[in-house]
Amino acid sequence: MTLNTKFILxxxxxxxxxxxxxxKKTTFIFLTISIxxxxxxxxxxxxxxxxxxxxxxxxxxxxxxxxxxxxxxxFSKKQLDSLDKIxxxxxxxxxxxxxxxxxTSRGAAQKKLEQTDKELIQLLDNYKNLIDVDIxxxxxxxxxxxxxxxxxxxxxxxxxxxxxxxxxxxxxTAKWDMKRKWEATPEVLIPYCSxxxxxxxxxxxxxxxxxxxxxxxxxxxxxxPVTSRGFLSFETPETGILDFSxxxxxxxxxxxxxxxxxxxxxxxxxxxGALEFSDQFEPSTPxxxxxxxxxxxxxxxxxxxxxxxxxxxxxxxGLPPGEYEIAVFKGVEYIPIQxxxxxxxxxxxxxxxxxxxxxxxxEKGWYSGDDHVHGAIMNDKDAYQLLTFAKATDTHVVNIxxxxxxxxxxxxxxxxxxxxxxxxxxxxxxxxxxGPRYFMGHAVGMNLKQLVRFPEQYLLNEKVAEKIHEDGxxxxxxxxxxxxxxxxxxLFMQVPLGNxxxxxxxxxxxxxxxxxYQILNLGYKLAASAGSDVPYxxxxxxxxxxxxxxxxxxxxxxxxxxxxxWFEAVxxxxxxxxxxxxxxxxxxxxxxxxxxxxxxxxxxRVTAKAVGLKNGCSPAKLMIFSHGKIIxxxxxxxxxxxxxELDFDFDVxxxxxxxxxxxxxxxxxxxxxxxxxxxxxxxxxxxxxxPELIANCYATxxxxxxxxxxxxxxxxxxxxxxxxHFGMGIANQADEVLASIKKVRTKYKELESIYQKELxxxxx
Numbered sequence: 001m002t003l004n005t006k007f008i009l010x011x012x013x014x015x016x017x018x019x020x021x022x023x024k025k026t027t028f029i030f031l032t033i034s035i036x037x038x039x040x041x042x043x044x045x046x047x048x049x050x051x052x053x054x055x056x057x058x059x060x061x062x063x064x065x066x067x068x069x070x071x072x073x074x075f076s077k078k079q080l081d082s083l084d085k086i087x088x089x090x091x092x093x094x095x096x097x098x099x100x101x102x103x104t105s106r107g108a109a110q111k112k113l114e115q116t117d118k119e120l121i122q123l124l125d126n127y128k129n130l131i132d133v134d135i136x137x138x139x140x141x142x143x144x145x146x147x148x149x150x151x152x153x154x155x156x157x158x159x160x161x162x163x164x165x166x167x168x169x170x171x172x173t174a175k176w177d178m179k180r181k182w183e184a185t186p187e188v189l190i191p192y193c194s195x196x197x198x199x200x201x202x203x204x205x206x207x208x209x210x211x212x213x214x215x216x217x218x219x220x221x222x223x224x225p226v227t228s229r230g231f232l233s234f235e236t237p238e239t240g241i242l243d244f245s246x247x248x249x250x251x252x253x254x255x256x257x258x259x260x261x262x263x264x265x266x267x268x269x270x271x272x273g274a275l276e277f278s279d280q281f282e283p284s285t286p287x288x289x290x291x292x293x294x295x296x297x298x299x300x301x302x303x304x305x306x307x308x309x310x311x312x313x314x315x316x317x318g319l320p321p322g323e324y325e326i327a328v329f330k331g332v333e334y335i336p337i338q339x340x341x342x343x344x345x346x347x348x349x350x351x352x353x354x355x356x357x358x359x360x361x362x363e364k365g366w367y368s369g370d371d372h373v374h375g376a377i378m379n380d381k382d383a384y385q386l387l388t389f390a391k392a393t394d395t396h397v398v399n400i401x402x403x404x405x406x407x408x409x410x411x412x413x414x415x416x417x418x419x420x421x422x423x424x425x426x427x428x429x430x431x432x433x434x435g436p437r438y439f440m441g442h443a444v445g446m447n448l449k450q451l452v453r454f455p456e457q458y459l460l461n462e463k464v465a466e467k468i469h470e471d472g473x474x475x476x477x478x479x480x481x482x483x484x485x486x487x488x489x490x491l492f493m494q495v496p497l498g499n500x501x502x503x504x505x506x507x508x509x510x511x512x513x514x515x516x517y518q519i520l521n522l523g524y525k526l527a528a529s530a531g532s533d534v535p536y537x538x539x540x541x542x543x544x545x546x547x548x549x550x551x552x553x554x555x556x557x558x559x560x561x562x563x564x565x566w567f568e569a570v571x572x573x574x575x576x577x578x579x580x581x582x583x584x585x586x587x588x589x590x591x592x593x594x595x596x597x598x599x600x601x602x603x604x605r606v607t608a609k610a611v612g613l614k615n616g617c618s619p620a621k622l623m624i625f626s627h628g629k630i631i632x633x634x635x636x637x638x639x640x641x642x643x644x645e646l647d648f649d650f651d652v653x654x655x656x657x658x659x660x661x662x663x664x665x666x667x668x669x670x671x672x673x674x675x676x677x678x679x680x681x682x683x684x685x686x687x688x689x690x691p692e693l694i695a696n697c698y699a700t701x702x703x704x705x706x707x708x709x710x711x712x713x714x715x716x717x718x719x720x721x722x723x724x725h726f727g728m729g730i731a732n733q734a735d736e737v738l739a740s741i742k743k744v745r746t747k748y749k750e751l752e753s754i755y756q757k758e759l760x761x762x763x764x
Contacts (some may be wrong), residue, residue: 023201035049060120060171061090063159070102071202071263073159074128074150082123088618091117103328112124121169124159124199133162133218133230135192136252136314141230148230151236153320154158155265158232160190160200162218178667180213181204189227190250194220199451200451203308205267207234239318241391244271246314246644248351254355255392255541257308257329258295263340264322268307270454272315275385280375280411280486281535292535298509298542300580300666301616303336308539312388319343326351331368331394331541332668335613358613362426363395365551367566369397369443372504372531374411383429391427395541397566398428399446399531404435406458406464409451417449434478435460438726441487442478444504444531447567449473458729460739461490465499474571476502476529481512488515489704492697493740495524496747502534502570505531506577508545511669517628520657520674522693522751523685527570527593528673530577546582548574548591569593573673576660580617580668582642587650587675592659601653604677606632608646610662610670617664619644626656627686628677639665652677654762655684656663663689682758690755694748705741708734 033399064087067075073085074416093116096109103393117366124130129149132143149156169352171192192198202216212234219227250255260269270293278292278722294307321343328337335499343349361368375386376718379399390398403410413431422429433445437460443461445452449471452464465475477491478484496502520524527742549561569575573593585608590596596604610619622644623633634644650658657674664670678684706731714720715731723730730737 001223006504007660013686014404024563046362046645049628059090059115060172060199061087061094063124063171063199064120064172066092066201067157067202070155070267071154072266073264074157075169079123079126082119084117084687086123087119088120095243099526110462117169121199124161128154129158130230131158131402133160135162135164135228136232137228137368139228141228143216143230143232149232152206152235152262153211153262153322154236155203155205155262155267156207156234158202158204160192160202160216160218162192162200163197164192165192166394169191170198171198172198172200173203174200175203175205175256177205178208178212189217191221192218194222195430196241197448205233207236209236209239210234219394221296228520230418237321238345240530241316241325241348242319242341242343243316243350244314244353246311246355248330248355249357251354253313255312255388256353256355257295257312257392258311259303259325259327259329261307261325262322262326264319264320269324271309271311271318272317273313274309274311275388277375277389279311279379280382280385289523295534295539296581297329298538299329299332299336300509300664300668301336302338303329304509305538310385310389312392316414321345325600328353328355329391330355332544332578332617333357333361333368333394333582359611361582362552366546366548366623367396367426367561368394368541368545368546369399370395370541370564371399371476371502371530372507372537373398373444373534373540374403374412374536375402376744377413377415377420377422377429377431377758378412387424387427389423389430389540392425392540393539395431395544396426396428396561397547397563398540399433399444400429401431401444402451402621403437404433404453405437406455409435409453411563413451413617415555416451419579421563423563426432428563431561434472436464437485439486439489439707440493441485441490443490444476444478444502445455445473446476447473453541457733457736458727459733460714461494461667462497462499462740465476465494465497469499474501475499476504478504478531478533479507480504481507481510483515486698487655491515491519493704493744494523495519495526496744496751498566500526500528502527502545502575504529504531505671506579506669507533508537508547509542509579509667511577511671513628513671515670518696521627521686521689522697523683525573525676526555526673527573528577529570529575530579543577543579544579545570545575576670576672578668578670580664580666581610581612581619581662581670583660583662583670583672584611585672585675587677590671590675592675595678598652598677598679599654600679601648601651604658606646606650606658608660610644610660611642611667613666614642615639617666617667617668618642619662621663622664623655623663624647624650625659625661626650627689631658653679654682654687654758656686657684674734681761683754687755687758687762690751694752694755697748698745701741701745705738708737708741 068087100106140562163621172191174188174190176188190200205293216230216232217227223754246256258271260271276293281292296307323342325340337353343352368555377383402413416431416571445468452467468475477487479487503526530545532542549565549569587606610622612618618639621635623630655678656674659674660672662670676684711730712734720727
């Protein structure tokens with residue numbers, strides 16, 4: 001086993017350890033040769049730093065990636081070409097290593113890796129900020145004190161070349177944010193291998209203006225309590241000032257989502273006044289990569305997946321000199337701004353972002369909403385922040401959901417009902433809930449008067465839905481688009497009982513209609529809805545539900561928009577969902593959610609129009625569905641074409657549902673709630689699919705019933721752990737749940753009877 005291999009294995013071992021803290025406290029006397037006299041660092045060494053394990057895997061690829069991403073400005077054009085090639089070669093070798101199935105292919109990949117390592121070493125040996133470190137004197141790291149690091153902004157990447165003796169080459173990384181450093185906090189440790197030569201990339205960020213002297217600690221990875229110290233100096237240029245303003249289409253100051261990136265080091269900067277949502281979004285144990293200071297947006301195109309800050313309005317801030325890239329986003333109906341500007345030391349740069357709309361659905365009576373946002377609102381500041389977030393994305397109705405399970409709730413609200421709505425003009429936050437949440441799926445309640453929660457009967461969604469309806473609220477299924485968490489169980493249970501008002505068919509940038517179409521094809525109505533699932537999803541309004549509240553032809557007669565009107569529109573199915581294209585859809589003049597009654601065969605006129613942003617979400621395809629099948633479509637291969645339209649006649653015999661769907665050139669989607677065509681005496685279902693669809697519902701009920709019976713049996717025979725709170729809860733509720741399943745089976749039996757009668761009637 002080579003030393004480098006041991007180094008890699010060791011790093012993987014220590015990367016699994018928690019709280020890897022240097023506990024030893026002592027006083028070191030550093031002896032230097034002639035020019036440095038003995039002195040004591042007792043105070044500083046009482047503040048021993050935490051050793052961060054080397055980046056896993058601690059290979060040259062890690063350094064190549066870091067240099068390429070953040071420190072390109074430190075290389076010449078020729079060196080950059082080499083760096084880019086090296087980085088790409090590492091990616092290629094990694095893929096080849098993964099695909100290797102025998103010793104021959106693995107050996108070939110290993111040779112490529114070794115060659116790429118050599119190329120990187122050659123590049124590092126000529127790196128502008130290369131610093132040789134001599135640690136031959138115990139406790140002292142001798143470095144070239146005359147070495148001036150090249151710093152053009154407020155970050156720098158230094159390569160420390162630490163040679164202990166002849167031997168293999170190893171690679172490590174470390175990083176340090178000097179903005180987060182309190183004066184008594186020790187600097188980061190630079191790990192190195194105690195045998196051979198180590199190239200360590202140390203990235204320093206947010207270096208304060210002027211001259212800074214820091215202590216650099218070097219520690220061998222196989223003996224971390226032993227440290228050697230040296231000194232490093234930075235000289236950073238004077239900052240400049242960014243004077244930023246942003247206005248809407250009316251020239252008024254407006255909140256927006258902003259991404260500010262230095263083109264020097266490719267690091268994001270926090271815009272002045274940016275909101276921080278840690279008190280509202282922070283779970284008890286954040287998952288890896290979870291952040292509350294920025295939100296990534298799922299707006300298709302070049303901004304997709306990029307992190308943005310929510311900024312309330314104009315700001316003035318200091319920035320290191322250099323070129324910057326800024327992106328300003330305000331929801332799907334606005335044209336995003338992407339631009340560049342330059343900051344110069346001691347000077348003020350003005351930048352004005354003037355947002356322009358390509359669509360204004362509210363003027364047409366269609367108001368956007370997000371049915372699924374989590375965030376605590378326990379005070380006025382909480383309310384202000386989330387309402388600003390809604391405005392920044394131009395989302396008019398945001399349902400703020402308290403989330404719970406059988407044990408407790410998260411994202412608490414200070415209250416429910418109209419009194420606790422947060423309203424500013426046409427933008428409003430309305431408290432709601434996500435719950436029950438368990439293996440029967442996740443339910444959403446909107447427009448609540450109170451939190452509806454029955455911990456001792458947590459599996460009885462029917463009871464929750466009935467109470468929500470009694471209070472004037474809406475009940476629906478979350479995550480239909482991805483069929484998550486067994487949501488088909490709750491869907492197939494509640495729809496036949498008349499308890500479901502809506503279903504989330506657009507979420508996480510995905511339109512999923514499989515379960516939705518099954519319900520429609522059984523002759524049940526269900527409004528199309530969409531929810532971002534912030535903070536687990538990206539940003540408020542990434543996907544949105546548009547609800548039609550009506551519009552007068554005389555502007556002065558338009559009534560004020562209210563949340564009650566919006567919820568009533570959703571209840572009536574006057575909706576479409578979108579993360580890009582806008583839809584205008586009618587059947588014989590009737591819009592989504594309407595019911596058209598016919599007494600005999602009838603020819604209906606279908607009109608549809610999809611509109612999108614030029615070279616963005618402009619429609620690539622517009623489709624009309626009936627019973628889940630495309631009956632008419634039109635396509636475009638020109639992203640500059642902003643509109644697609646259809647106008648045709650469609651013959652209906654025994655009833656159907658008809659809906660419009662559009663795909664944008666950028667991958668965005670839109671889909672309407674259907675128009676329901678009902679022939680007297682018949683359901684609007686797809687009668688050919690009914691037996692298969694009902695069988696599928698029965699299979700889902702069978703699976704649920706078996707799960708409940710198994711858990712009930714485990715309690716009876718004593719095999720269930722009495723401390724299993726969830727399992728014991730299911731067992732205790734088993735009889736009630738089984739009774740509810742039996743009731744739903746009766747509904748499907750009735751449906752089968754209707755099916756048989758209709759078959760006979762249709763044959764006449």
